[in-house]
Amino acid sequence: MSEDRINPHAAGGLMAARLAKAGWQRLNTQQAEPLAAAQRMHGLDLSSARGRAAMEEGDFIVIPVELVICQDGEFRETVVIFALGKDRLISVEQGLQLQALDRASEQLFASLADGGVLDPCTMMFCMLEALNDAAHASLRDIAARLDERSDAVAAASGGFDTAKRQAGVADIAGTAMALGEAEELVAKAVEGQLMLARAGRWLRRAAGDGRLGPRLPVLLSDIHSLRRYARFQHDKIRNLQQSLMTTLDIKQNQVIKVFTVVTAVFTPPTLVAAFYGQNFAYMPELGLPWGEWMVMGLTGLFALMPLAYIKRKGWMR
Numbered sequence: 001m002s003e004d005r006i007n008p009h010a011a012g013g014l015m016a017a018r019l020a021k022a023g024w025q026r027l028n029t030q031q032a033e034p035l036a037a038a039q040r041m042h043g044l045d046l047s048s049a050r051g052r053a054a055m056e057e058g059d060f061i062v063i064p065v066e067l068v069i070c071q072d073g074e075f076r077e078t079v080v081i082f083a084l085g086k087d088r089l090i091s092v093e094q095g096l097q098l099q100a101l102d103r104a105s106e107q108l109f110a111s112l113a114d115g116g117v118l119d120p121c122t123m124m125f126c127m128l129e130a131l132n133d134a135a136h137a138s139l140r141d142i143a144a145r146l147d148e149r150s151d152a153v154a155a156a157s158g159g160f161d162t163a164k165r166q167a168g169v170a171d172i173a174g175t176a177m178a179l180g181e182a183e184e185l186v187a188k189a190v191e192g193q194l195m196l197a198r199a200g201r202w203l204r205r206a207a208g209d210g211r212l213g214p215r216l217p218v219l220l221s222d223i224h225s226l227r228r229y230a231r232f233q234h235d236k237i238r239n240l241q242q243s244l245m246t247t248l249d250i251k252q253n254q255v256i257k258v259f260t261v262v263t264a265v266f267t268p269p270t271l272v273a274a275f276y277g278q279n280f281a282y283m284p285e286l287g288l289p290w291g292e293w294m295v296m297g298l299t300g301l302f303a304l305m306p307l308a309y310i311k312r313k314g315w316m317r
Helices: 008-022 032-042 099-113 120-156 169-207 215-276 291-313
Strands: 024-028 055-057 060-071 074-084 089-093
Touching (some): 008 024, 008 099, 024 032, 024 099, 032 089, 060 120, 060 169, 074 120, 089 120, 120 169, 120 215, 215 291
Antiparallel strands (some): 055 060, 074 089
16 A cells, blocks of 8 residues: 555544644534533533524524535435534534535635634634535526426426327326425525524624625625525426416316316207106107107207307317
Protein backbone atom coordinates (compact mmCIF):
# COMPACT_ATOMS: atom_id res chain seq x y z
CA MET A 1 0.00 0.00 0.00
CA SER A 2 1.34 3.38 -0.95
CA GLU A 3 2.36 5.78 1.79
CA ASP A 4 0.67 8.65 -0.09
CA ARG A 5 -2.75 7.01 0.17
CA ILE A 6 -4.74 8.36 3.11
CA ASN A 7 -7.31 6.28 4.91
CA PRO A 8 -10.68 8.05 4.40
CA HIS A 9 -11.84 7.06 7.88
CA ALA A 10 -8.69 8.51 9.41
CA ALA A 11 -9.13 11.68 7.34
CA GLY A 12 -12.75 11.95 8.49
CA GLY A 13 -11.69 11.49 12.09
CA LEU A 14 -9.04 14.17 11.73
CA MET A 15 -11.56 16.55 10.18
CA ALA A 16 -14.10 15.94 12.95
CA ALA A 17 -11.41 16.45 15.62
CA ARG A 18 -10.21 19.73 14.10
CA LEU A 19 -13.76 21.05 13.76
CA ALA A 20 -14.64 19.95 17.29
CA LYS A 21 -11.60 21.84 18.54
CA ALA A 22 -12.80 24.87 16.56
CA GLY A 23 -16.14 24.66 18.36
CA TRP A 24 -18.50 22.48 16.29
CA GLN A 25 -19.85 19.36 17.96
CA ARG A 26 -21.69 17.30 15.36
CA LEU A 27 -24.04 14.74 16.90
CA ASN A 28 -26.67 12.30 15.73
CA THR A 29 -29.65 10.81 17.52
CA GLN A 30 -28.12 7.40 16.88
CA GLN A 31 -25.24 8.44 19.15
CA ALA A 32 -27.23 8.11 22.36
CA GLU A 33 -24.40 8.47 24.90
CA PRO A 34 -22.59 11.51 23.41
CA LEU A 35 -25.94 13.23 22.85
CA ALA A 36 -27.05 12.60 26.43
CA ALA A 37 -23.69 13.82 27.72
CA ALA A 38 -23.91 17.04 25.71
CA GLN A 39 -27.43 17.70 26.99
CA ARG A 40 -26.36 17.17 30.60
CA MET A 41 -23.25 19.30 30.24
CA HIS A 42 -25.04 22.31 28.74
CA GLY A 43 -28.50 21.82 30.22
CA LEU A 44 -30.18 21.59 26.82
CA ASP A 45 -33.07 19.65 25.35
CA LEU A 46 -31.90 18.50 21.92
CA SER A 47 -34.47 15.76 21.36
CA SER A 48 -36.95 15.76 18.47
CA ALA A 49 -39.79 15.84 21.01
CA ARG A 50 -38.95 19.43 21.97
CA GLY A 51 -41.15 20.77 19.17
CA ARG A 52 -40.54 23.30 16.44
CA ALA A 53 -40.12 26.42 18.54
CA ALA A 54 -36.78 28.20 18.54
CA MET A 55 -35.82 29.58 21.93
CA GLU A 56 -32.96 30.60 24.16
CA GLU A 57 -31.89 28.00 26.68
CA GLY A 58 -29.14 29.18 29.00
CA ASP A 59 -26.20 30.40 26.94
CA PHE A 60 -27.49 28.77 23.76
CA ILE A 61 -30.08 29.48 21.10
CA VAL A 62 -31.75 26.20 20.13
CA ILE A 63 -33.14 26.26 16.57
CA PRO A 64 -34.81 23.23 14.93
CA VAL A 65 -34.87 23.10 11.12
CA GLU A 66 -37.05 20.65 9.18
CA LEU A 67 -36.10 19.95 5.59
CA VAL A 68 -36.93 17.85 2.56
CA ILE A 69 -33.68 16.47 1.18
CA CYS A 70 -33.11 14.32 -1.89
CA GLN A 71 -30.37 11.93 -0.81
CA ASP A 72 -29.40 8.62 -2.37
CA GLY A 73 -32.14 9.10 -4.97
CA GLU A 74 -34.95 9.40 -2.40
CA PHE A 75 -36.82 12.35 -0.95
CA ARG A 76 -36.53 12.32 2.83
CA GLU A 77 -37.93 14.51 5.55
CA THR A 78 -35.38 15.19 8.24
CA VAL A 79 -34.72 17.51 11.16
CA VAL A 80 -31.51 19.23 12.23
CA ILE A 81 -31.38 20.90 15.64
CA PHE A 82 -28.81 23.65 16.08
CA ALA A 83 -27.65 24.89 19.48
CA LEU A 84 -25.73 28.12 18.90
CA GLY A 85 -23.59 29.40 21.76
CA LYS A 86 -20.90 32.02 22.13
CA ASP A 87 -18.01 29.61 21.79
CA ARG A 88 -19.69 26.35 20.69
CA LEU A 89 -22.09 25.12 18.05
CA ILE A 90 -23.92 21.81 18.47
CA SER A 91 -25.82 20.21 15.59
CA VAL A 92 -28.01 17.14 16.02
CA GLU A 93 -29.14 15.17 12.96
CA GLN A 94 -32.16 12.91 13.27
CA GLY A 95 -30.75 9.54 12.21
CA LEU A 96 -29.94 10.48 8.60
CA GLN A 97 -26.41 11.80 8.17
CA LEU A 98 -26.80 14.68 5.75
CA GLN A 99 -24.45 14.96 2.82
CA ALA A 100 -25.00 18.73 2.92
CA LEU A 101 -23.36 18.92 6.36
CA ASP A 102 -20.58 16.66 5.09
CA ARG A 103 -19.87 19.24 2.38
CA ALA A 104 -20.01 22.03 4.97
CA SER A 105 -17.47 20.08 7.06
CA GLU A 106 -15.11 19.88 4.10
CA GLN A 107 -15.41 23.63 3.45
CA LEU A 108 -14.79 24.50 7.08
CA PHE A 109 -11.86 22.12 7.31
CA ALA A 110 -10.35 23.64 4.16
CA SER A 111 -10.74 27.08 5.72
CA LEU A 112 -8.89 25.90 8.82
CA ALA A 113 -6.17 24.34 6.68
CA ASP A 114 -5.70 27.69 4.94
CA GLY A 115 -5.15 29.37 8.30
CA GLY A 116 -8.66 30.73 8.74
CA VAL A 117 -10.26 31.25 12.12
CA LEU A 118 -13.73 29.84 12.71
CA ASP A 119 -16.37 30.80 15.22
CA PRO A 120 -19.82 29.25 15.88
CA CYS A 121 -21.68 31.88 13.85
CA THR A 122 -19.44 31.44 10.81
CA MET A 123 -19.77 27.66 11.01
CA MET A 124 -23.57 27.83 11.31
CA PHE A 125 -23.70 30.20 8.35
CA CYS A 126 -21.77 27.68 6.25
CA MET A 127 -24.17 24.90 7.31
CA LEU A 128 -27.29 26.92 6.53
CA GLU A 129 -25.83 27.76 3.14
CA ALA A 130 -25.16 24.06 2.45
CA LEU A 131 -28.66 23.05 3.59
CA ASN A 132 -30.22 25.72 1.38
CA ASP A 133 -28.21 24.45 -1.60
CA ALA A 134 -29.41 20.91 -0.87
CA ALA A 135 -33.02 22.12 -0.65
CA HIS A 136 -32.57 23.93 -3.98
CA ALA A 137 -31.34 20.73 -5.62
CA SER A 138 -34.31 18.82 -4.17
CA LEU A 139 -36.78 21.38 -5.52
CA ARG A 140 -35.19 21.21 -8.97
CA ASP A 141 -35.67 17.45 -8.92
CA ILE A 142 -39.28 17.87 -7.80
CA ALA A 143 -39.89 20.37 -10.61
CA ALA A 144 -38.47 17.92 -13.18
CA ARG A 145 -40.78 15.19 -11.92
CA LEU A 146 -43.72 17.57 -12.01
CA ASP A 147 -43.06 18.16 -15.70
CA GLU A 148 -43.41 14.41 -16.17
CA ARG A 149 -46.64 14.51 -14.16
CA SER A 150 -47.93 17.22 -16.49
CA ASP A 151 -47.54 14.81 -19.40
CA ALA A 152 -49.30 12.13 -17.33
CA VAL A 153 -52.21 14.49 -16.67
CA ALA A 154 -52.47 15.26 -20.39
CA ALA A 155 -52.48 11.53 -21.16
CA ALA A 156 -55.08 10.85 -18.45
CA SER A 157 -57.37 13.51 -19.89
CA GLY A 158 -57.05 12.07 -23.40
CA GLY A 159 -54.78 14.85 -24.61
CA PHE A 160 -56.05 16.88 -27.54
CA ASP A 161 -57.19 13.87 -29.57
CA THR A 162 -60.52 12.82 -28.09
CA ALA A 163 -61.31 10.41 -30.94
CA LYS A 164 -58.98 7.73 -29.60
CA ARG A 165 -59.52 5.56 -26.57
CA GLN A 166 -59.09 7.71 -23.48
CA ALA A 167 -57.81 6.84 -20.02
CA GLY A 168 -60.26 5.52 -17.50
CA VAL A 169 -61.12 6.58 -13.98
CA ALA A 170 -58.51 4.18 -12.53
CA ASP A 171 -55.73 5.89 -14.52
CA ILE A 172 -56.88 9.31 -13.35
CA ALA A 173 -57.09 8.13 -9.73
CA GLY A 174 -53.50 6.86 -9.85
CA THR A 175 -52.23 10.16 -11.25
CA ALA A 176 -54.24 12.09 -8.64
CA MET A 177 -52.66 10.08 -5.83
CA ALA A 178 -49.18 10.78 -7.20
CA LEU A 179 -49.97 14.51 -7.38
CA GLY A 180 -51.23 14.41 -3.80
CA GLU A 181 -47.93 12.95 -2.63
CA ALA A 182 -46.03 15.60 -4.59
CA GLU A 183 -48.17 18.35 -3.07
CA GLU A 184 -47.37 17.17 0.45
CA LEU A 185 -43.68 17.02 -0.40
CA VAL A 186 -43.61 20.56 -1.80
CA ALA A 187 -45.61 21.86 1.18
CA LYS A 188 -42.93 20.37 3.46
CA ALA A 189 -40.28 22.06 1.31
CA VAL A 190 -41.99 25.45 1.72
CA GLU A 191 -42.12 24.90 5.47
CA GLY A 192 -38.45 23.96 5.46
CA GLN A 193 -37.53 27.24 3.76
CA LEU A 194 -39.49 29.14 6.38
CA MET A 195 -37.54 27.36 9.12
CA LEU A 196 -34.25 28.05 7.34
CA ALA A 197 -35.17 31.74 7.14
CA ARG A 198 -35.97 31.73 10.86
CA ALA A 199 -32.58 30.15 11.60
CA GLY A 200 -30.92 32.84 9.49
CA ARG A 201 -32.68 35.60 11.44
CA TRP A 202 -31.58 34.07 14.78
CA LEU A 203 -28.05 33.85 13.40
CA ARG A 204 -28.14 37.54 12.41
CA ARG A 205 -29.31 38.41 15.91
CA ALA A 206 -26.49 36.39 17.49
CA ALA A 207 -23.74 37.53 15.13
CA GLY A 208 -24.71 41.17 14.83
CA ASP A 209 -25.16 43.19 11.68
CA GLY A 210 -21.52 43.54 10.60
CA ARG A 211 -19.98 40.25 11.72
CA LEU A 212 -20.83 38.19 8.65
CA GLY A 213 -20.83 41.17 6.32
CA PRO A 214 -23.09 41.09 3.26
CA ARG A 215 -23.07 37.29 3.07
CA LEU A 216 -25.93 36.73 5.50
CA PRO A 217 -28.40 39.10 3.75
CA VAL A 218 -27.56 37.37 0.46
CA LEU A 219 -28.25 33.97 2.04
CA LEU A 220 -31.57 35.16 3.46
CA SER A 221 -32.50 36.54 0.06
CA ASP A 222 -31.67 33.17 -1.55
CA ILE A 223 -33.78 31.35 1.05
CA HIS A 224 -36.77 33.62 0.39
CA SER A 225 -36.36 33.26 -3.38
CA LEU A 226 -36.31 29.49 -3.05
CA ARG A 227 -39.42 29.63 -0.90
CA ARG A 228 -41.22 31.58 -3.62
CA TYR A 229 -40.06 29.02 -6.16
CA ALA A 230 -41.42 26.23 -3.95
CA ARG A 231 -44.75 28.04 -3.70
CA PHE A 232 -44.82 28.31 -7.48
CA GLN A 233 -44.38 24.54 -7.71
CA HIS A 234 -47.14 24.10 -5.14
CA ASP A 235 -49.48 26.27 -7.22
CA LYS A 236 -48.50 24.25 -10.28
CA ILE A 237 -49.53 21.04 -8.53
CA ARG A 238 -52.84 22.62 -7.54
CA ASN A 239 -53.49 23.56 -11.17
CA LEU A 240 -52.69 20.02 -12.31
CA GLN A 241 -55.02 18.61 -9.66
CA GLN A 242 -57.78 21.00 -10.73
CA SER A 243 -57.29 20.00 -14.37
CA LEU A 244 -57.40 16.34 -13.42
CA MET A 245 -60.56 16.73 -11.35
CA THR A 246 -62.21 18.65 -14.19
CA THR A 247 -61.31 15.84 -16.57
CA LEU A 248 -62.76 13.30 -14.15
CA ASP A 249 -66.02 15.29 -13.91
CA ILE A 250 -66.25 15.46 -17.70
CA LYS A 251 -65.72 11.73 -18.03
CA GLN A 252 -68.36 11.00 -15.41
CA ASN A 253 -70.77 13.32 -17.20
CA GLN A 254 -70.04 11.51 -20.47
CA VAL A 255 -70.87 8.17 -18.86
CA ILE A 256 -74.13 9.57 -17.48
CA LYS A 257 -74.94 11.05 -20.91
CA VAL A 258 -74.48 7.65 -22.59
CA PHE A 259 -76.83 5.98 -20.14
CA THR A 260 -79.35 8.81 -20.56
CA VAL A 261 -79.34 8.46 -24.35
CA VAL A 262 -79.70 4.69 -24.13
CA THR A 263 -82.58 5.04 -21.69
CA ALA A 264 -84.33 7.65 -23.86
CA VAL A 265 -84.02 5.45 -26.98
CA PHE A 266 -85.22 2.23 -25.41
CA THR A 267 -87.99 3.58 -23.17
CA PRO A 268 -90.70 3.84 -25.94
CA PRO A 269 -90.04 0.31 -27.27
CA THR A 270 -90.15 -0.94 -23.70
CA LEU A 271 -93.57 0.67 -23.21
CA VAL A 272 -94.87 -0.85 -26.47
CA ALA A 273 -93.57 -4.26 -25.49
CA ALA A 274 -95.13 -3.92 -22.04
CA PHE A 275 -98.50 -2.98 -23.60
CA TYR A 276 -98.60 -5.91 -26.00
CA GLY A 277 -97.42 -8.23 -23.30
CA GLN A 278 -100.74 -7.88 -21.45
CA ASN A 279 -103.29 -10.69 -21.61
CA PHE A 280 -106.16 -8.75 -23.13
CA ALA A 281 -109.09 -10.83 -24.40
CA TYR A 282 -109.38 -8.92 -27.67
CA MET A 283 -106.74 -6.91 -29.60
CA PRO A 284 -108.19 -6.18 -33.09
CA GLU A 285 -104.90 -5.06 -34.70
CA LEU A 286 -103.46 -8.53 -34.13
CA GLY A 287 -106.06 -9.93 -36.50
CA LEU A 288 -104.80 -7.86 -39.40
CA PRO A 289 -102.41 -9.61 -41.81
CA TRP A 290 -99.91 -6.75 -41.50
CA GLY A 291 -100.57 -6.07 -37.79
CA GLU A 292 -97.26 -7.54 -36.61
CA TRP A 293 -95.28 -5.42 -39.09
CA MET A 294 -97.23 -2.34 -38.02
CA VAL A 295 -96.31 -2.88 -34.38
CA MET A 296 -92.67 -3.46 -35.27
CA GLY A 297 -92.57 -0.34 -37.43
CA LEU A 298 -94.16 1.81 -34.74
CA THR A 299 -91.71 0.44 -32.18
CA GLY A 300 -88.75 1.38 -34.40
CA LEU A 301 -90.25 4.81 -35.09
CA PHE A 302 -90.73 5.52 -31.39
CA ALA A 303 -87.09 4.53 -30.79
CA LEU A 304 -85.77 6.75 -33.58
CA MET A 305 -87.77 9.82 -32.63
CA PRO A 306 -85.98 10.53 -29.30
CA LEU A 307 -82.64 9.63 -30.92
CA ALA A 308 -83.25 12.17 -33.69
CA TYR A 309 -84.23 14.80 -31.12
CA ILE A 310 -81.10 14.15 -29.05
CA LYS A 311 -78.89 14.34 -32.12
CA ARG A 312 -80.54 17.58 -33.27
CA LYS A 313 -79.86 19.16 -29.87
CA GLY A 314 -76.20 18.20 -30.13
CA TRP A 315 -76.18 15.98 -27.05
CA MET A 316 -74.35 13.22 -28.91
CA ARG A 317 -71.13 15.26 -29.21
